[in-house]
Amino acid sequence: MTLDQFEARAREFLESRCSRRGPVATEWGSGEERLALFHETTDEQERAEAEAALAWQRERWAAGFGWITGPVEHGGAGLSAEHDRRYREIEAEFDVPDMAPLRIGLGTVSHALLAAGTPEQIATHAVPLHRGEAVACQLFSEPEAGSDLAGVRTRGVRDGDTWRVDGQKVWTSNATFADIGLALIRTDPDAPKHRGLSMFLVPMNTPGIEVRPLRQMTGGASFCEVFLSDVRLDDALRLGEPGSGWKVATSALAGERRAVGDRSHEMNARAMALLATLAQRTGRADDPAVRDAWVSLHSRLQIARFQQQRMQATDERTLTGAERAIDKVLLAANYKLIGDLAAELLGPAFVADTGEWGTFNWNRWLMGSMGYRIAGGTEEILKTMLAERVLGLPREPQEMKR
Ligand SMILES: Cc1cc2nc3c(=O)[nH]c(=O)nc-3n(C[C@H](O)[C@H](O)[C@H](O)COP(=O)(O)OP(=O)(O)OC[C@H]3O[C@@H](n4cnc5c(N)ncnc54)[C@H](O)[C@@H]3O)c2cc1C
Numbered sequence: 001m002t003l004d005q006f007e008a009r010a011r012e013f014l015e016s017r018c019s020r021r022g023p024v025a026t027e028w029g030s031g032e033e034r035l036a037l038f039h040e041t042t043d044e045q046e047r048a049e050a051e052a053a054l055a056w057q058r059e060r061w062a063a064g065f066g067w068i069t070g071p072v073e074h075g076g077a078g079l080s081a082e083h084d085r086r087y088r089e090i091e092a093e094f095d096v097p098d099m100a101p102l103r104i105g106l107g108t109v110s111h112a113l114l115a116a117g118t119p120e121q122i123a124t125h126a127v128p129l130h131r132g133e134a135v136a137c138q139l140f141s142e143p144e145a146g147s148d149l150a151g152v153r154t155r156g157v158r159d160g161d162t163w164r165v166d167g168q169k170v171w172t173s174n175a176t177f178a179d180i181g182l183a184l185i186r187t188d189p190d191a192p193k194h195r196g197l198s199m200f201l202v203p204m205n206t207p208g209i210e211v212r213p214l215r216q217m218t219g220g221a222s223f224c225e226v227f228l229s230d231v232r233l234d235d236a237l238r239l240g241e242p243g244s245g246w247k248v249a250t251s252a253l254a255g256e257r258r259a260v261g262d263r264s265h266e267m268n269a270r271a272m273a274l275l276a277t278l279a280q281r282t283g284r285a286d287d288p289a290v291r292d293a294w295v296s297l298h299s300r301l302q303i304a305r306f307q308q309q310r311m312q313a314t315d316e317r318t319l320t321g322a323e324r325a326i327d328k329v330l331l332a333a334n335y336k337l338i339g340d341l342a343a344e345l346l347g348p349a350f351v352a353d354t355g356e357w358g359t360f361n362w363n364r365w366l367m368g369s370m371g372y373r374i375a376g377g378t379e380e381i382l383k384t385m386l387a388e389r390v391l392g393l394p395r396e397p398q399e400m401k402r
Pocket residue numbers: 137138139140141142143144145146147148170171172173174223370371372374375376377378379380381384400401402
């Protein structure tokens with residue numbers, strides 16, 4: 001199907017189901033402030049949002065837009081990444097539920113299943129994610145293994161056709177309502193670190209799994225600790241060969257970085273419009289330091305946008321991972337600089353709530369930007385990767401690595 005035919009079908013579907021989104025309010029004092037970079041909701045709201053996202057995903061699936069790049073034999077449309085991108089662009093014009101609760105499943109976990117799963121595993125675990133029947137989470141990070149992900153200690157010991165798993169995961173988004181988790185587990189403690197890992201699909205209702213939400217400095221609790229005690233997993237839940245967990249994790253993380261970088265442009269444009277008004281309202285619009293910061297930020301945002309467009313125009317199969325790392329580093333740095341400028345303009349009103357619209361809540365933007373610098377690979381790790389593998393700079397001394 002040509003892109004034009006596809007676009008016409010997508011528009012027809014969306015127009016028949018949803019209303020168009022009104023312009024995002026950039027006018028001072030009107031509408032929701034929407035300055036939080038991370039969703040801060042109660043557990044109940046989070047579940048309701050997940051339900052709404054699942055219902056919309058079911059509609060997408062029924063209309064043939066549920067898995068645009070997915071294999072035809074599994075119910076996907078078998079179309080290109082460009083078709084997928086075009087669909088997301090068109091859908092953004094319409095008032096549809098926030099799909100954030102499904103992003104890990106549709107991006108990271110589905111990606112890993114396609115890369116390493118058997119046809120049966122794809123049918124059993126990836127297809128329900130795209131049909132809007134299940135939510136997934138990613139059980140990778142641990143207290144002692146974040147940047148050094150290959151250092152995971154959660155142990156899996158084979159016992160006939162099952163594995164006994166014990167350990168702890170942390171920072172798991174969606175864990176309170178996920179149906180399935182993609183878990184990186186150490187199955188051979190004697191093998192070199194990267195080769196002793198295996199990947200598993202963990203039904204989150206398996207006995208022995210305990211999920212504890214973590215309270216963040218922003219007040220929300222959008223991710224969790226997950227404790228696994230004597231959890232029994234069938235060998236059919238192993239994704240890829242024993243010992244191939246690192247390879248599967250790498251393909252999953254490529255999907256994650258793509259999902260992180262995709263959706264920032266509109267938010268940043270609105271933030272810049274609000275900052276310009278804020279500068280006028282605080283009497284700082286003529287301050288050379290403020291003007292300098294604003295223009296520099298504007299240029300950085302344009303560069304990030306062009307980089308993103310260049311990446312999106314590149315054939316998915318030729319992307320090396322570096323493009324997504326650049327995208328993510330630029331995105332996170334720009335979020336922080338926007339928050340810094342708001343703090344500069346607001347002074348004490350940044351930390352003390354005066355009740356005035358569009359002021360105090362900027363601190364939620366700045367605090368949220370810290371999360372973006374960490375999630376999906378920290379800035380330091382990505383910069384080291386780019387320095388060594390793209391710029392060809394001398395490698396980091398090994399003794400510095402844990
Ligand atoms: C919003 C959010 C959502 C997340 N969701 C999930 C999820 O769903 N599932 C999941 O598994 N994980 C998730 N994470 C966890 C995330 O992947 C980790 O936080 C991240 O990999 C960093 O690990 P860490 O927190 O252990 O920090 P550490 O690895 O301890 O790093 C601490 C600091 O040291 C620096 N550092 C570490 N090693 C080096 C080095 N060799 N060179 C230079 N600097 C170094 C890091 O860059 C960082 O600044 C999430 C995190 C966030 C913020």
